[in-house]
Structures are given as structure tokens and as C-alpha cells.
Amino acid sequence: MRYLPVLASVAALLATSGVAVASPAKIPVRVVLVTTFELGKDSGDIPGEFQNWVEKLPLSEELPAPGSYHEVLRYNPDLHVIGIVTGEGPAHMASAMTGLVLDPRFDLRKAYFILAGIGGIDPEFGSVGSAVWAPRVINGGLAHLIDPREIPSGWSDGFVPVQGDRPDLEPVPPLHSQWGDMGYTLNPGLVNWAYELTRSVELPDASSLQANRVRYKGFPKAQTPPAVMVGDTLSSETFWVGARMNRWAERWVKYWTENTGTFATTAEEDIAFMQALSAQAKAGRVDINRVLILRTASNYDMPPPTETAASLLKEEANETGFSGFVPSLDSAWRVGSVVVKELALHWEKYENETPENK
Template sequence: MDAVRTRSGRRLAGACLLAAMVAGGGAAARAAQIPVRVVVVTTFEIGNDTGDVPGEFQTWVEKLPLKQEVPAPGTWHGVMRYNPDLQVLGIASGEGPEHMASAITALVLDPRFDLRRAYFVLAGIAGIDPNFASIGGAVWAPRVVNGGLAHAMDAREIPADWPDGFTPVQGSVPTEKPVPPLHSLSGDMAYTLNPALVGWAYDLTRSLKLPDTKALKAIRARYVGYPQAQKPPAVLLGDTISGETFWVGERMNRWAERWVRYWTEGKGTFATTAEEDIGFMQALTLQAQAGRVDPQRVLLLRTGSNFDMPPPGETAAELLKSEASEGGYSGYLPSVAAAYQVGSVVVRELALHWDRYADHVPGVAAPQDK
């Protein structure tokens, strides 16, 4: 495992072999492969990986823990982290679908790893729909819908009988019928994760008591008329919409709810909004076609760091200003904590019982059980 360094930076083996492994290919790289049971995927880190204000990555590094460094040249963060006892690898992809797709592709093609049986768990923060749940809550996603690929019309030019200014990029009206193909020359509009695995992860974590604070209670109390927003944080199931534009406001929220319903043909429920999920699914799906990963071993967890629309009596612009003046998302630290609290239960279960899950995806009946 000479590609692995300790926190103090000491290399565990020679630089020549490391160079061969990073370059890719060759018997040396294959012989020195680092075993990976679970890949924990986060999207950002604010400063250092330890000891300061945490981003999504730091809590995993400090608590799982992921003490050993693995060089990741050509990626946004430049380094991955590893726990050799659990055989869990952690990455911080960088924000946005492009960074995510690039990081996942680089990881899967890296000759230091054989990820054909590895589980991938994306654990990150997100905006959350007050019609669905409260900030601080954690949501396992059965589906990912692409919110960044569409025809968009200026608000001043939207026809009076349209619900919003967005149409499928393959069509000319908001409710184009039939619903265009989810995967086409125009792009990828939606993915469905393995329902059995998602259900298993949810069942494993649904009873967890998530942190609730005075500040969270004060924020959700402002959402009068939104009963789901006023509930304490909880672990739930709900779909995520992915797009690079940080949209905000009641009308945009209405569009997101409609967009998820449309692309899932009424089966989906909009819960969270984030950037990277569509890039995550695109990269893994393409690499699965080459047999390098198993698309049935993918999980996506998002925790609510902020509401995606303002409370009654407040404008979208005022919400943006208040979030900025308060130094960031209103539920940021509780959502970072919840992502680890919930996600680590699943990661540890998979890693500690590898004899059970290496060849059999949880939630799916084994051949002898059918």
C-alpha cells in the first residue's frame, strides 16, 4: 500500500512504486492495489481536513476516522483519505457536477483500486423543501433528477398559462407529452438508485435521533403553514434535484416539485436540491458499462442545511441576504453532523460485515432466499 501516507506524511514504501501506481497500469500497480469496501463521497472541505471549521469531508476524516492520506493528483482536493482497518476510502470531489464527474472517473480509472464490488455512499448537505421536511434532517434519495438541463424562459416572457418558464430540452411546453426519454442525445434527465439498497439503508437509520438545537427550532418556527418544516430533524426518503444554479424562492421551489413529478411520471417526491448528484450518477453509470463498478451498490444521502425558499412574509432576496449575513447556511453545522451520523451507520455496517455484503447487496434476496 505504498500509495498511502500517514498523517505526518511518511511514505509507507518507495517513491518508484508510487510513481508507477499513480501513472497507471503495470504489474506493480496491480500487485499493490488498495482494498476498498466502501467509498465515502463528499463534495467540499473548507480549509484543512482536520482541526478547523468542518466541511463535509472533515467529520469523516476525524470521526470514522480516515487517518491515512492517499495522493489524488489531478483532482480538486488533491488527496483522498483511507481507513485500512475498515477498508473505507474517502474523497472530496469539489463542488459542482463537473468536479464530481471528473473526480469519480479519475478514482474508478486509478489502477491502485479495484472497485467492482465497492459501495459508493455520497453524503452531503443540500437545500431542503419546507413542504417536505425540516433543516437538519437527512434524506436517502431513491431518485436523482437533472434540474440543470432544460429550456429556460425569462420570467417576463412566460406565457400566462404556463406553470413556470422551464420546458424539457427535448420539447417546447412545460408538460411535453409523452415524457421524453430519460437518457438521450440531449442528456440524462433522471436516475433511479437500487430500491432495495436504498430501502435497506433507510430502515437501518430511520430511528436515529438527529441533533436539534435552539437555533434550528427558531428557524423552522418561522415557517408557519408548513407543517413538515416545523417538525424536528428526522431520517426520511425523498428525491433530489441536481443542478449547478443555486436557485431560491417559492416559485422556483414550485418548479422543482413539478420538475421531479414530471420526470418521474408522478412517482417521485422532491425533497432536496444540490449540485453534484447528476454528475455522480453519470460518471458511475458510464463506468459501470465498462464493468468497473456495480451501479446497484450506490447510495445518496443529503442533509438539509437550509430551506430553499423563504418563510411567509419574506422575499427570496431577503432570504439570500439573511443567509449571507449569518455567515452561511442556517442549518450548516447540524447538517454536516447529520450527514456523518446517518451515513456512518451504513458505511460501518457494510465495512464491518464484509463477509455478508461483499458478494450480496443488502436488501436484495439472496438466491437461496428466493
């Protein structure tokens, strides 16, 4: 039996006997590994985002987390890495991260947070199976929306900034401007460090990926083998699909980053991830400069030129139907684990200073 369950049992016994005891020591955490879903069990069956980490890091110890989505956390006592499954969608993510940070068992003020999840990719940016570090997160869920059948002529789409009356409103509305509800910039030095550390990692190039990308004629970046890259993620609870929605996503990222960002990947939870951690950072419970987001591409967000959005939706109606589902899970582990292990194994270097300051 490991020391953590033993300490907990002793503390509980003393407390029920009426003996005064000091607060138990905090469980040491160097890295928090964040995933959003698992399929079935944490190991030994069809994998979700969590399974590779549980089996290969490994995350061998279970810590009870009653009231949370997954009901347990997993821990590696040698590396001091904790893993969490938050549940899919922004509500689950915000709840899970807030609950974790407020859990009295942990002191996370120096911990690094790494969200490693799958997502869609813009075929104008890269190919399925690729791993993309996000320098920025843009909110794709907060907007005014006019039905496409009613938008004025001359508008590119029906999405309008909140507080706005047209898609290209300038200046950017102040209440929901960049680095508030609509966008976050991650620590640029840390993102670049993670990218440089992992840029040469070999990613799986399954036959399913090769067959899929051949269909994307006219999209040269979609036809390249999987690679480690850097690009912005657009976070929206709606699983949108299609060429027109893709054009909106590219425009929306440009708009909220004042033409400095590049749309790369789609995701659900990333804006809530940043919102929750930013709020806790204001209270001094976490360091927002120690946060990374890695999205690995399980599918393209639009169909190849000869197909329709509806046909792609039918083809990939559930996550396990994505052409790059298993390779993207593998990519998340291969790339993310390099960073997790570097931080955890060389804690003396990174405990008090983030890597970009070395």
C-alpha cells in the first residue's frame, strides 16, 4: 500500500478518536495532466484521451474525487504528476478545474498545467494526426448570430461580436475584448519552449491518415504528414463542420487577435480551461504562466472539395469514427509526455523558474 492512503487512514482514525491532529501534508504536484474524456475504463479497453497516460506514464494510484465528473484522480507518486478527466464541454471543464484547484489535498501554486486533448484541424493549416501547441485561445461560442438566410449582403457570415452590429466592428468591443471573455494568450516563452522540445518527435502516420489526406486536393498543408506545430485554437461548445464555418473560424480568430493569430484547431473546453485557471491565478492559487494547451488533430473541420459538410458529418458522426482518432491519441501522448517528463524529472530546474527563463 502506498504512503498516501496510509496517511489518510491514520488521520481519519485519529480524528474519530477525538485526538487533535495537524492538517495532513499536501500531496506534492509538479504537473497536472488534463484530459476531457475516457471511453469505458481507464485502461485495458477502447482508449480515450486518458488511457495512454494511465498505462504508460503511468498514473498508477487512484485518489478519490467524489462529486467530480470522473470520480477519481490518478497520480504518479514518483513523478508527482496528477491526471484528471474533466468531462467534455466548457461547463464540465470550468467545474473540474475549479474543484481541483480548491481541493485541500493539493498545493498547485507551482504546478504546471497541460491540457492534452484531441480536436479538429483546419486543412489550410495542417494535417490530421498533427500535434499543435496553442499560443492563444479564442472564444468561438460568445457572439451575436444572424441566421445565414437573413444576413445582409456584403457580410461574410452571420457572426457579430457581442456589443456589435456588424462582423467587422472596429475597434474591438471593450467589454469582451481580447484577453477577457474572448481570448487568452498563453505564456509565449513557455509555449515556444514546449514546441522546441518536441518539434522533432516522430508522429504516427497510419494508412487511414494517408488515405484521408489524399482527398484534400488543393490543400497542400492538409496533404503533408503529421507534424508538431504551433497555432491558435478556437473554443466552441458547438461541433461545427463545413467550408463556410471554417472560413468563419479563420476570420473570427483574426478578428479577436487583431490579425496576429492563425486559426489551427477546434476545441470545446479550452476557453473554460483558461477562464477557470485565470480566476484562480488572481487568488494566488495557481500560476497562469505555467499553462500549456496541446491539441492533436483527429479530423479535418471541413470536407474535401468533392464532398459536402453533411456527408462529412455522417462519416464522422461520433468521435471514434474520426479518421485520425487513435493516431491523435497516440500523438498527444508522444508529444505531451516529453514535456511532462522533462518538467517532473528536472523539478530542481523548473520549480521556481519557468523554462523560458533558463
